[in-house]
């Protein structure tokens with residue numbers, strides 16, 4: 001494929017990416033949210049979007065099926081970043097990865113006592129590294145969604161999840177007990193494509209940079 005392919009996911013990232021795509025001159029020629037099409041043309045005939053699941057974005061870019069992508073740091077951390085160049089923090093979909101526990105649970109005491117915590121999360125790698133660095137013993141339980149249900153249903157003592165406004169935690173009588181990392185959307189680039197398609201990719205990356213600076 002001689003043109004440029006950009007991998008994006010629907011949802012929060014896409015909503016906040018649309019103004020950046022438009023500013024970079026590669027806005028979709030039809031609204032991806034309304035479309036069932038997974039390959040969406042853009043304002044530029046040589047640039048197309050592919051709509052993928054959020055956690056698959058780094059994989060598409062790693063293997064060169066997409067030259068560029070936009071992915072949350074949470075997803076990039078789990079992927080590991082192999083084959084990817086990460087030139088730009090787009091400062092979109094900003095949130096924090098947190099450890100949260102039920103309001104009544106004495107997390108500090110449990111950790112201090114050397115208790116073995118059960119932690120439910122989608123983010124196994126981030127959680128494993130966070131608790132290992134603290135020397136806390138955890139049994140990690142992999143979930144694919146609605147982490148906040150796990151402590152309420154008795155599946156886990158705590159969760160690792162993304163928190164934006166904190167409304168979801170409050171609604172489920174959970175509270176933040178630790179921060180793991182700040183999270184935002186990043187531009188990612190296939191490392192090989194950056195060399196072979198440099199003439200096409202470089203100006204586009206610069207336009208994203210300018211669009212982010214203009215939104216700051």
Ligand code: AMP
Nearest residue numbers: 012093094095162163164165166167168
């Ligand atoms: P909030 O209630 O605003 O704190 O949002 C928390 C819920 O939205 C949780 O289910 C999170 O997994 C999800 N969430 C928050 N921020 C993001 C984000 N930037 N990207 C994807 N999911 C998010």
